[in-house]
Amino acid sequence: MMVTIRCLQCGERFLLKGRVKKGKIETGFKRCLCDNENDFDIRNETLYS
Numbered sequence: 001m002m003v004t005i006r007c008l009q010c011g012e013r014f015l016l017k018g019r020v021k022k023g024k025i026e027t028g029f030k031r032c033l034c035d036n037e038n039d040f041d042i043r044n045e046t047l048y049s
């Protein structure tokens with residue numbers, strides 16, 4: 001599935017491949033270009049089938 005991660009500090013967006021593990025989205029994404037590591041809006045862009 002594809003996941004959109006938006007940084008809530010600088011507004012940068014990242015489109016990554018992710019997967020759900022124990023109900024939590026995992027992407028391997030570590031931090032934004034602005035050094036923000038925690039403040040993100042994470043969305044699943046792919047519908048489950």
Ligand SMILES: [Zn+2]
Binds near residue numbers: 008011012036
């Ligand atoms: Zn940022």
